Amino acid sequence: MARVVVVSNRLADPRKAAAGGLAVALGDTLNATGGLWFGWSGKVVDESEGGTPGEGELHTHQAGNVTLATVDLCKEDHDSYYLGYANRVLWPMFHYRLDLADFNKQSLAGYRRVNQMFARKLMPLLKPDDLIWIHDYHLIPLAAELRSMGCGNRIGFFLHIPLPPPLMLAALPGHEWLIRALFAYDVVGFQAQADVNHFERYVHSEADAEMLGDGHYRAFNRTVLARAFPIGIDVDEFAQLTHGKEARETYETMREQYSRRRLLIGIDRLDYSKGLPQRIKAFQELLASYPENRKSATLIQIASPTRESVDAYADIRHELEHLCGQINGDYGELDWMPVRYIHRTVARKRLPGLCRAGRVALVTPLRDGMNLVAKEYIAAQDPADPGVLVLSRFAGAAEQLREALLVNPYDTEGSAQAIQRALQMPLEERQARHQKLLERIRAQDVHWWRKTFLQTLENAQP
Numbered sequence: 037m038a039r040v041v042v043v044s045n046r047l048a049d050p051r052k053a054a055a056g057g058l059a060v061a062l063g064d065t066l067n068a069t070g071g072l073w074f075g076w077s078g079k080v081v082d083e084s085e086g087g088t089p090g091e092g093e094l095h096t097h098q099a100g101n102v103t104l105a106t107v108d109l110c111k112e113d114h115d116s117y118y119l120g121y122a123n124r125v126l127w128p129m130f131h132y133r134l135d136l137a138d139f140n141k142q143s144l145a146g147y148r149r150v151n152q153m154f155a156r157k158l159m160p161l162l163k164p165d166d167l168i169w170i171h172d173y174h175l176i177p178l179a180a181e182l183r184s185m186g187c188g189n190r191i192g193f194f195l196h197i198p199l200p201p202p203l204m205l206a207a208l209p210g211h212e213w214l215i216r217a218l219f220a221y222d223v224v225g226f227q228a229q230a231d232v233n234h235f236e237r238y239v240h241s242e243a244d245a246e247m248l249g250d251g252h253y254r255a256f257n258r259t260v261l262a263r264a265f266p267i268g269i270d271v272d273e274f275a276q277l278t279h280g281k282e283a284r285e286t287y288e289t290m291r292e293q294y295s296r297r298r299l300l301i302g303i304d305r306l307d308y309s310k311g312l313p314q315r316i317k318a319f320q321e322l323l324a325s326y327p328e329n330r331k332s333a334t335l336i337q338i339a340s341p342t343r344e345s346v347d348a349y350a351d352i353r354h355e356l357e358h359l360c361g362q363i364n365g366d367y368g369e370l371d372w373m374p375v376r377y378i379h380r381t382v383a384r385k386r387l388p389g390l391c392r393a394g395r396v397a398l399v400t401p402l403r404d405g406m407n408l409v410a411k412e413y414i415a416a417q418d419p420a421d422p423g424v425l426v427l428s429r430f431a432g433a434a435e436q437l438r439e440a441l442l443v444n445p446y447d448t449e450g451s452a453q454a455i456q457r458a459l460q461m462p463l464e465e466r467q468a469r470h471q472k473l474l475e476r477i478r479a480q481d482v483h484w485w486r487k488t489f490l491q492t493l494e495n496a497q498p
């Protein structure tokens with residue numbers, strides 16, 4: 037196979053474990069294929085240090101069989117492109133939160149400028165046969181920029197977050213430009229069939245696209261193949277981590293502390309899309325409606341800090357802290373606190389231990405492209421005595437994980453009922469559901485995702 041060039045805003049050393057769905061999956065991809073990984077270095081250069089908009093120093097270094105090529109961003113570009121257009125406009129809009137979208141032309145200009153700069157820096161590093169795989173909402177126009185510089189390579193794009201329905205997308209000023217940019221790719225991958233359906237309806241009604249069948253769409257003089265490639269995890273690696281020293285330690289500590297108590301877990305970035313306040317309210321409703329859980333059930337919620345300079349993230353943090361304080365104040369006893377809220381990233385090696393100790397996992401986003409935590413929880417279970425996954429129907433993962441207990445996170449009572457059902461589920465039912473779920477995450481794991489996408493891209497007509 038040709039060399040693989042992966043481009044994403046966020047990079048991680050592929051030899052080390054990372055947090056965040058995208059970095060975890062791309063680390064795995066490049067470990068398997070080798071190649072080049074290009075993106076932001078994570079460094080922000082101040083004007084006083086010589087940072088200039090649209091410019092950034094290129095650094096390269098070798099990490100095993102992967103070359104990491106990164107560029108710095110100046111403060112103005114970081115603020116307008118990453119904090120501004122990507123995370124104050126596209127992230128909320130694509131997660132159905134029009135109310136949080138803060139559109140302005142400076143951030144759009146920064147978004148275009150950084151995409152142009154990425155294209156300029158990447159072009160000289162490319163070989164004619166490279167398969168280029170660009171990731172996520174930060175870099176939608178990158179292929180169009182590369183094409184305008186004469187790049188004739190096959191270029192694929194994968195959107196890790198949901199694509200909203202056409203009318204919601206149409207609320208974005210300049211939406212035509214953004215979707216047109218998708219037609220510069222040869223293959224466009226989405227997480228779920230629902231996203232493909234939104235794309236199809238949008239290009240049909242707004243771009244007068246021709247449907248050529250089998251996922252091919254023609255508009256703006258180009259043909260693109262758009263399909264769902266649901267992202268997965270490395271099931272065996274995660275299951276193996278469960279037996280590692282750190283995971284076992286974590287598991288045993290949890291079992292000791294909660295031997296008579298039922299442990300529920302939540303593991304997320306502290307993002308407003310993850311439905312954390314709704315989750316705490318559902319847990320509160322569980323304690324109110326099913327009092328046998330008082331002094332018995334504990335929810336450990338780990339929420340890692342993320343994008344803290346964006347106001348909406350500071351707001352959600354305050355709201356969550358307030359709710360956790362309230363429920364602990366109302367229901368807590370000297371020897372029992374209902375919620376343990378930890379605002380931190382847990383070491384990846386400990387995560388499987390925590391997952392395995394959790395009798396129930398609450399994965400209840402209001403909207404999510406996929407949600408890998410749901411899959412990690414399944415992979416970490418002891419098949420002889422597995423826990424139960426309570427999963428939002430609005431996570432992309434719900435299209436695959438039909439044997440989870442699916443909930444509507446906006447429905448507090450319904451969610452509390454599902455949690456109660458999960459806590460009381462008999463062993464045989466837990467085993468049967470878990471077995472089926474494990475089969476599903478194995479059938480479409482991260483290796484399947486990488487191979488299927490790259491194979492499709494390689495076979496695409498250049």
Ligand code: ADP
Nearest residue numbers: 055056057304305338339340381382407408409
């Ligand atoms: P997102 O990509 O939106 O953060 P996902 O659930 O798809 O959501 O992926 C999150 C990844 O980051 C998973 O691999 C998960 O284990 C990891 N992660 C999320 N929150 C934490 C946390 N608090 N501590 C450690 N790892 C975390």
Ligand code: G6P
Nearest residue numbers: 046056057058059172196197343
């Ligand atoms: C989601 C996005 C990724 C992003 C990650 C962490 O998974 O789809 O593109 O990298 O969140 O967010 P951050 O802003 O820290 O990169």
